[in-house]
Structures are given as C-alpha cells and as structure tokens.
Amino acid sequence: RAWNCRWHTEGVFTLTRQTAAAIEQKISAAAGLPVAAPPLLSPESGLLPCARLPFGFAHDRTRSQIGHGQPSFAAAKRAFESWALFDLGWVRVANPDAVIATGQIVAVEVRTLRLWTLNLSRITHVIDTPTRFGFIYSTSQLHVEEGQERFLLEFDSGIGEVYYDLEAVSRPRTALARLGLPVTRSFQNRFARDSHRRMREEVARGVDLS
Numbered sequence: 001r002a003w004n005c006r007w008h009t010e011g012v013f014t015l016t017r018q019t020a021a022a023i024e025q026k027i028s029a030a031a032g033l034p035v036a037a038p039p040l041l042s043p044e045s046g047l048l049p050c051a052r053l054p055f056g057f058a059h060d061r062t063r064s065q066i067g068h069g070q071p072s073f074a075a076a077k078r079a080f081e082s083w084a085l086f087d088l089g090w091v092r093v094a095n096p097d098a099v100i101a102t103g104q105i106v107a108v109e110v111r112t113l114r115l116w117t118l119n120l121s122r123i124t125h126v127i128d129t130p131t132r133f134g135f136i137y138s139t140s141q142l143h144v145e146e147g148q149e150r151f152l153l154e155f156d157s158g159i160g161e162v163y164y165d166l167e168a169v170s171r172p173r174t175a176l177a178r179l180g181l182p183v184t185r186s187f188q189n190r191f192a193r194d195s196h197r198r199m200r201e202e203v204a205r206g207v208d209l210s
Contacts, residue, residue, distance in 0.1 A: 013144075013176060014116045023094050023107060023118060026142055030105045030120040035138035040169045041148045043125045043136060047169065056171035057147065058185070062192045067162040067203040073155040075206025076162055076199065077133050084202045085151060085164075088194040094118060100135050102126055112187050119143040131155045134165075139173070145184075146173040164199045166192055 018026075040051045047059060066076060079085060081100060083093040086108060094107040104123045109116065121137040134152035139145055147170030154163045168188070172178040 014118075015114070017109070017111075017116050018094075018118055023109075026118060026120060027095055027105050027107050030107075030122070030140045030142050033140045033142070035122050035124060036141045036143075036173075037138040037147050039124075039138075039148070041136050041150045041167060043127045043134075043150070046150055046165075046167045053169065054171075057169050058171065059167075059169050060188065060192065061165070061167040062196060063163055063165045064196045064200070065161050066164045066196070066200045067207065069160050069162075069207075070155070071207050072162045072203050073131075073133075073153065075203045076153045076164065078206055079199060079202035080133065080151070080153065085195045085199055088191070088198060091191060091194075100126060105140075106137055110187075113183070117144050119145070121149075124148075127152060131157055139170075141173075144172065144174050144177045145170045147171060162203065164196055166195060 038054060040048060040053070042048050046061065053059060067073070083096050086093045090111050092109050094109040095105070098104050098106055100123065102123055102125065106121050106123060108119045108121070110119065120140045120142040122140060123135050123137045125136040127134045132152065132154050134150065136148055136150045138148045147168060149168040149170070150165070152165040154165060156163070172181060172184055177184050
C-alpha cells in the first residue's frame, strides 16, 4: 500500500519495499523532470558565499578524516563509485549500477519508522581532480526533501590526510516530512554519522586489500 500525500502528489511513502520494476519506472520518470531545488552549493566551496537560504532550509556540513596516503584516497574513490557511502543498512542506492556523471539519476531508498521512501535526485556537478573527487546532486520532485547535497573527498598532499566532506541544504517537501521535522532532522544527522563511519571502514578495507 502507498500513501499519496494529497498536499503533494509526488511524495510517496510505502509500507513495503518497492519492486525493481517500480523503481525503474520512477527512475525513468525522474529522467524527464527538471531539478527541483535552488542552486545553493558550488563544487569548489560548498555553500555559495552570497547565498541566502530560502525559508525553511537548513544547512548541514560534516567533515572527517577517513584515511592517510594516496592508497586511502584511491580506496575512498572506489567506495564512492560503488555507492558504499549510502550502504548503511537502512539506506541504499537502489540503482547501484549508476555512474557518477552529470545528469545521472540517483535513486536512494530509505527505511525509517517502518516506512519506505524512494528519493530521486540528479547529479548536477562532478568534481574529479588529482586531489578532489565527488559530486553534487539536486533533488527532483520525486523526493521527500527539496535541496542539494555535496559529497566530496579531498586528499591533502602536504600532510597526506584524506577527508570526507558531506554538505547539504534542504527543507521538507512533503507534508508528512514537514509534520515530522524533528524526526526528519534526526535521521539526516544519523545519515551523516553512519556515512562517515562507513567510509572509514571501506577505506581501511580497501587499503588492506590493495
């Protein structure tokens, strides 16, 4: 069963996991939709210096060291490319064959409070230099939130440390998400903690195997 919020017909919460066919159908639908979020993040510096957050938007940024040395940076890049940063048990990328490329639709499946959501975003920027790797995606109308998120790896060649920087600007799009804003915010914070932990684990594992 699904609840189609009358306040916003695109927001769908389901009591069961969506089928692979349903997920593919929504990815195809999202491919024909424009991004539905204001441009507030830049690939270079994150939140634009002159940006004034629209009403209701929250800005979150977390950064942690996840490894040391060029092998750690290479392992972190592989973890990004396999979407390990989303592989958290209660979150996953539902189209794991997706590549990190401009225009790519990313379908993130989340299970919270016994409800499933499928959230579709479009990659709008890719960062790929010898010392930085990552991307920004913007939400589509098929997402419970409205906003942008930047996922960035940085290798400080001077001291050899590898960092994972996660930054988001967002506000609830659906009525259910707005009504449960404190809960929504707690899950956003949980995602950041879990994603940083998972990246540290993946980098350590990748370096051990290399």
